[in-house]
Structure formats: C-alpha cells, structure tokens
Amino acid sequence: xxxxxxxxxxxxxxxxxxxxxxxxxxxxxxxxxxxxxxxxxxxxxxxxxxxxxxxxxxxxxxxxxxxxxxxxxxxxxxxxxxxxxxxxxxxxxxxxxxxxxxxxxxxxxxxxxxxxxxxxxxxxxxxxxxxxxxxxxxxxxxxxxxxxxxxxxxxxxxxxxxxxxxxxxxxxxxxxxxxxxxxxxxxxxxxxxxxxxxxxxxxxxxxxxxxxxxxxxxxxxxxxxxxxxxxxxxxxxxxxxxxxxxxxxxxxxxxxxxxxxxxxxxxxxxxxxxxxxxxxxxxxxxxxxxxxxxxxxxxxxxxxxxxxxxxxxxxxxxxxxxxxxxxxxxxxxxxxxxxxxxxxxxxxxxxxxxxxxxxxxxxxxxxxxxxxxxxxxxxxxxxxxxxxxxxxxxxxxxxxxxxxxxxxxxxxxxxxxxxxxxxxxxxxxxxxxxxxxxxxxxxxxxxxxxxxxxxxxxxxxxxxxxxxxxxxxxxxxxxxxxxxxxxxxxxxxxxxxxxxxxxxxxxxxxxxxxxxxxxxxxxxxxxxxxxxxxxxxxxxxxxxxxxxxxxxxxxxxxxxxxxxxxxxxxxxxxxxxxxxxxxxxxxxxxxxxxxxxxxxxxxxxxxxxxxxxxxxxxxxxxxxxxxxxxxxxxxxxxxxxxxxxxxxxxxxxxxxxxxxxxxxxxxxxxxxxxxxxxxxxxxxxxxxxxxxxxxxxxxxxxxxxxxxxxx
Numbered sequence: 001x002x003x004x005x006x007x008x009x010x011x012x013x014x015x016x017x018x019x020x021x022x023x024x025x026x027x028x029x030x031x032x033x034x035x036x037x038x039x040x041x042x043x044x045x046x047x048x049x050x051x052x053x054x055x056x057x058x059x060x061x062x063x064x065x066x067x068x069x070x071x072x073x074x075x076x077x078x079x080x081x082x083x084x085x086x087x088x089x090x091x092x093x094x095x096x097x098x099x100x101x102x103x104x105x106x107x108x109x110x111x112x113x114x115x116x117x118x119x120x121x122x123x124x125x126x127x128x129x130x131x132x133x134x135x136x137x138x139x140x141x142x143x144x145x146x147x148x149x150x151x152x153x154x155x156x157x158x159x160x161x162x163x164x165x166x167x168x169x170x171x172x173x174x175x176x177x178x179x180x181x182x183x184x185x186x187x188x189x190x191x192x193x194x195x196x197x198x199x200x201x202x203x204x205x206x207x208x209x210x211x212x213x214x215x216x217x218x219x220x221x222x223x224x225x226x227x228x229x230x231x232x233x234x235x236x237x238x239x240x241x242x243x244x245x246x247x248x249x250x251x252x253x254x255x256x257x258x259x260x261x262x263x264x265x266x267x268x269x270x271x272x273x274x275x276x277x278x279x280x281x282x283x284x285x286x287x288x289x290x291x292x293x294x295x296x297x298x299x300x301x302x303x304x305x306x307x308x309x310x311x312x313x314x315x316x317x318x319x320x321x322x323x324x325x326x327x328x329x330x331x332x333x334x335x336x337x338x339x340x341x342x343x344x345x346x347x348x349x350x351x352x353x354x355x356x357x358x359x360x361x362x363x364x365x366x367x368x369x370x371x372x373x374x375x376x377x378x379x380x381x382x383x384x385x386x387x388x389x390x391x392x393x394x395x396x397x398x399x400x401x402x403x404x405x406x407x408x409x410x411x412x413x414x415x416x417x418x419x420x421x422x423x424x425x426x427x428x429x430x431x432x433x434x435x436x437x438x439x440x441x442x443x444x445x446x447x448x449x450x451x452x453x454x455x456x457x458x459x460x461x462x463x464x465x466x467x468x469x470x471x472x473x474x475x476x477x478x479x480x481x482x483x484x485x486x487x488x489x490x491x492x493x494x495x496x497x498x499x500x501x502x503x504x505x506x507x508x509x510x511x512x513x514x515x516x517x518x519x520x521x522x523x524x525x526x527x528x529x530x531x532x533x534x535x536x537x538x539x540x541x542x543x544x545x546x547x548x549x550x551x552x553x554x555x556x557x558x559x560x561x562x563x564x565x566x567x568x569x570x571x572x573x574x575x576x577x578x579x580x581x582x583x584x585x586x587x588x589x590x591x592x593x594x595x596x597x598x599x600x601x602x603x604x605x606x607x608x609x610x611x612x613x614x615x616x617x618x619x620x621x622x623x624x625x626x627x628x629x630x631x632x633x634x635x636x637x638x639x640x641x642x643x644x645x646x647x648x649x650x651x652x653x654x655x656x657x658x659x660x661x662x663x664x665x666x667x668x669x670x671x672x673x674x675x676x677x678x679x680x681x682x683x684x685x686x687x688x689x690x691x692x693x694x695x696x697x698x699x700x701x702x703x704x705x706x707x708x709x710x711x
Contacts, residue, residue: 185282305360366400423447587617647681
C-alpha cells in the first residue's frame with residue numbers, strides 16, 4: 001500500500017514539475033513575444049516618421065484600429081481621438097477631383113480587389129483654401145488564427161506633385177501652342193540632328209507639311225555647300241564648346257529652290273547635364289540677304305550707269321595683275337568725253353545723265369566679255385581688259401568705242417554729237433610690280449595726251465610721257481590753287497512752301513587745263529594729302545564773301561562747306577571773320593556747313609572755333625544729317641543753328657516707307673530744337689511735297705536748278 005502511495009506521490013511530483021516547467025516556458029515565450037511586439041512597434045513608429053505615406057488601419061466594420069502620425073497630419077485629425085472611432089464619425093470633409101463631396105467611408109475603405117488608387121481632396125472645415133490632394137489605396141489584410149481581417153489604407157499627399165504636373169502640362173501646352181503658332185520656323189531636333197517636331201511656319205518656309213519633315217536630318221534639308229559649316233557648329237555644340245549657335249545658310253525647298261535662312265540652335269540638357277535635344281529656330285533671310293547683296297552691289301557699282309565704281313575697279317585690276325602672265329593678258333583703257341560740260345550746261349543734267357548712260361552702253365558693247373567697265377565719276381570711264389592678247393584686244397575695244405560714239409545721241413528732238421578721248425596703258429613688268437594705281441595713272445596720263453593732242457583720239461602710254469600719279473595730282477592741285485583754276489558755283493536753296501530762292505550753297509569746281517571742269521569728288525579727297533585743304537577752304541570762303549559783298553541788295557545767304565580739319569588750326573576761322581568785317585557783310589548771310597563724319601574726331605579746338613563763328617553771326621549747319629555716328633550729341637554740344645537732310649534719305653521718298661519715317665522723325669527732332677531744316681537732293685515734285693508735309697522748310701536739288709557760275 002505504501003508503495004502505491006509513494007508511486008502516486010512521485011507521479012504527482014513529476015506532473016507538478018512538468019507543469020511548472022511548461023509554465024516557465026510559456027512565460028518566457030510570452031515575454032519574448034511581448035519584446036518582439038514592442039520592437040516591431042518601435043520599428044513601425046520609426047518607419048512612420050520617415051515615410052511619405054500615412055497608414056490607416058480599420059476593421060472590417062469601419063472602426064479605426066490604428067492611425068499613423070503622418071496619416072493624422074494628412075487627414076487633419078488627432079490620432080488619439082481617431083483610434084477606436086468609426087471612419088464615418090471622423091471630422092473629415094473630402095471632395096473628388098471635380099470638387100464634389102465624397103463619403104469618407106467610400107474614399108478610405110475597401111473599394112474592390114482591382115480598384116485603382118483614388119485621389120481625393122481633404123478640405124479643412126472653416127478654411128478657404130485649396131484642398132490638399134491625397135492618393136488613397138486600400139487593401140484587405142487577413143489576420144491569422146481565425147482573427148477577422150483588417151483594411152490597410154495608405155495615404156500619400158500628392159498636392160505638390162499634382163501642382164508640378166499641372167505646371168509642366170501647362171508649360172508643355174504653352175510651348176506647343178507657341179511653337180505651332182510662331183511666325184518663324186521652329187523644330188525639335190534629336191542628338192542625331194533629326195527632326196522630331198516641326199511647326200507650320202517651318203513647313204511653309206520649306207514648301208511642305210509639318211508631318212513630312214519629321215525624321216529628316218537637318219543637313220538633308222540644307223544646301224550641300226553649307227553642310228560642312230553646319231556640322232562644325234553642331235559638333236562644337238554637342239562637345240560643350242558652346243551652348244548655342246547661329247548660322248546663315250541655304251535650305252532646299254520641296255520644289256528644289258534654295259532659300260536663305262538664319263538657323264539658331266540651342267542645346268537642351270537633362271538635369272544631370274547630359275545633352276537631351278536641340279531647339280532650332282529658322283528665320284527666312286532671303287529679303288535681308290537680297291538687301292545686303294543690293295547694298296554690296298551699290299557699294300561697288302555706279303548708281304547711274306550700273307557700271308563698276310572706283311572701289312570695284314581697283315579690286316578687279318589688282319586681282320588681274322596678281323595672276324600669272326599678267327603682262328601679256330592685262331591692259332587698261334581710260335575714256336573721257338569731249339565737251340561733256342557744255343552739253344550738261346546747255347541741255348541740263350537730265351540730258352547729261354542720259355548721255356552718260358548711253359556712253360556706258362557703248363563701252364559695255366565694245367568691251368563684251370573681254371573685261372570690266374567702270375565709271376570713276378563725272379564723265380570718266382575705265383576699262384580693264386583681260387584677254388590672252390590684251391594689247392590687240394584693248395585697241396579693238398578703243399576702235400569700237402569711237403565707232404559706237406560716232407552716231408549722235410537722240411534726246412527728244414535733238415541729236416547730240418558725242419566724242420571721247422581714250423588713253424591706253426599696256427601692262428609691262430614695271431607697271432605690274434607697281435600695282436593697280438600706277439597702271440591706272442599710266443592710262444590717265446595717256447588720256448591727257450589724247451586731249452591735249454586734239455581730242456577724239458586714242459593715245460598709248462609710254463614712259464616718256466611721265467606718270468600722272470597721286471603725287472602728280474597733288475602738285476597739280478597746288479598749282480590749281482596758285483593759278484586760280486578753282487571756281488565757285490552756286491546752287492539755289494528754296495522755300496518749299498512757295499519755291500522762292502532764299503539762299504545758295506557754294507560748290508567748288510576745278511577748271512582743269514586738260515580734263516575740263518572737274519567736280520569735287522575728283523579732287524577734294526586729295527586736297528588733304530596735297531596739303532592744300534586749309535588753303536582751299538580759305539580761297540572758297542574769300543570768293544563767297546566777295547560775292548556776298550557784291551549782292552548786298554538781295555538779302556540771300558550763301559552756305560560754304562568746311563570740314564573739321566580745315567577749322568582745326570584756326571586760320572580759316574580767322575580769315576573768315578576778317579573778310580566778313582572788311583567787306584561789311586551782314587550777319588547771317590554767310591553760313592557754314594559741317595558734315596557729321598568730319599566731326600567724329602573733333603576736339604575742343606573745333607568747338608571753340610564754331611562758338612566764335614556763331615557768336616560773330618555765322619550760323620552753323622550740320623550737313624548730311626542722319627548719316628553720322630552721333631548726331632544727337634552734336635546737336636546738344638555744338639552751336640548748331642540748323643540741319644541739312646542727307647540726300648540718301650531724300651532719294652528714298654515717297655516710295656520707301658522707312659525713309660519716309662526717318663525723314664519725319666529727323667524733321668520733328670530738328671523742329672523741336674528750333675533749328676532750320678533743309679533737305680538736299682530733291683529731284684521730283686513728289687519729293688518736295690512729301691518733305692514739306694513732313695515739316696522740312698527749305699530744299700535744294702536739280703528740281704530747282706543745278707550749281708551755276710555767279711551772274
């Protein structure tokens with residue numbers, strides 16, 4: 001019996017020990033689970049502090065089980081107040097993207113397994129502000145051990161992202177609209193220089209459709225001659241040497257014609273600095289290019305006859321002399337009309353111009369393709385002959401000129417005889433080495449011999465004649481001043497309101513013993529080099545003062561052209577004031593005209609001379625107004641009484657609207673400063689009318705008479 005009892009006791013003890021061990025094991029397990037849960041909670045809370053997403057945990061019946069701080073901030077509710085309450089009871093005001101109210105239960109709850117995230121606006125009650133945009137996504141989370149499932153809702157504030165997306169969308173829309181409606185051609189080009197987008201303006205410029213341009217490389221649309229320059233600029237752009245470039249080039253239209261354009265390209269980079277694409281603008285430059293070519297042509301050609309001018313002639317001749325075999329292949333022919341001044345004076349400048357145009361045609365026909373014909377000014381022409389046997393060709397040209405001029409020119413009912421003297425210079429080794437000016441001087445020397453030998457003939461230069469070089473011309477100018485070969489002619493200045501003469505402009509001429517009457521352009525540029533500029537100015541001023549003294553009864557003024565160089569040493573001003581005092585010429589009758597270009601480098605000495613003359617009753621006019629570097633500063637700083645509009649503006653009206661605007665603007669400026677306004681170069685009544693209506697008071701030009709000797 002006792003053995004049984006002992007066995008039972010032992011069994012009971014074992015059972016107790018087993019139970020105690022199991023209890024201790026369960027307690028340790030529970031403690032571990034509690035620690036794990038606490039650690040997970042800490043990690044969960046830490047994760048919620050750094051994540052952009054807020055988390056809402058709710059039961060299947062819509063009761064809030066947990067709410068992260070981020071979710072509470074997004075929804076604008078307190079976390080402690082929300083946990084344990086139903087979602088429907090939360091103080092939330094939600095709206096959809098259309099601004100309509102949305103139930104919190106439907107917005108934050110489970111909407112289906114495949115439902116897309118929903119964007120709602122959270123509105124704070126009592127606040128007049130834009131809703132906070134929140135992206136909501138909910139999913140069902142199954143619990144273990146038969147526990148009911150929960151709903152996990154994530155909340156992300158996308159307000160800033162949406163604003164950025166809207167701004168980007170708006171910017172892209174604005175760019176698209178601007179590009180599509182831009183008046184100039186635009187295109188987006190990838191890094192392979194291939195068009196990805198093009199607007200209507202570019203398509204119209206190239207004579208095609210915008211869709212047809214996509215996929216084309218820009219260089220495929222470019223003239224072959226311009227592709228190398230374009231490739232070079234693009235390589236520099238993609239290589240980081242430049243951020244943009246501008247290139248004038250030619251594009252080939254769909255119809256095969258070429259059009260001049262200006263291509264501006266700018267590189268667009270990724271945020272990390274990598275090249276992404278290129279924005280290209282293409283402007284039609286055909287008109288500006290044509291204008292530039294016209295200006296270049298005008299700069300190199302005589303406006304009356306269309307022949308080459310002195311500048312182009314020098315370039316052509318120098319280039320010919322630099323070619324191999326120039327001695328045998330080059331000759332120069334100088335041609336001067338006989339009696340041109342008499343024709344001009346008798347029949348007028350219109351007839352003279354018609355005669356010059358006729359002679360230009362004769363010279364063109366005589367020369368053919370053998371060389372270049374140029375007009376140097378007045379009735380002076382030069383032909384540069386370039387042929388295998390230039391000596392033979394130049395005499396054939398000379399004979400053709402004389403033959404072509406034998407037939408009198410018919411002007412109206414008149415038949416005007418024309419003749420010319422011709423000088424020929426054949427290139428030899430010495431002349432070629434001396435250059436173009438020397439060869440021209442040789443032909444000019446032969447021309448003088450032809451005129452001195454009876455005119456209407458051809459003479460050939462030989463070294464025994466001497467050379468009419470620039471030095472010779474300088475000596476002749478000095479002799480002309482000493483021997484009284486310089487004469488003064490007077491061109492009338494009229495009141496544009498009624499046409500009556502109010503004054504004259506004094507214009508110097510050179511009565512050359514062999515070349516006849518020379519206009520200022522033929523010798524004034526050499527006066528400074530010859531050292532007679534000041535002496536020439538004094539001579540003209542003295543002649544004008546004497547003329548004014550003889551015509552004291554008409555009360556008209558006479559203007560004299562002077563330069564800053566002539567005034568610089570004070571001799572001209574002193575001479576003028578002395579002559580005016582000696583002849584008792586009334587103040588205001590002698591007027592000085594200064595060109596803007598001569599004042600560019602003028603100093604205080606010039607300003608002092610002008611102030612002295614103005615105080616003595618000699619008004620100062622600013623000549624060639626509108627063509628200088630800084631006319632406004634001259635009007636402000638110098639004692640200027642009036643301005644003369646440059647004839648380049650007059651010639652453009654009334655057909656050139658830009659010239660008309662400039663004329664009105666300059667006239668308004670001068671009138672605002674209470675200055676006398678004179679327009680020169682008036683040839684037609686239309687010009688006079690337009691100038692008068694634009695506020696210009698006085699005018700001069702061939703319409704009112706050419707410069708004539710004093711009566």
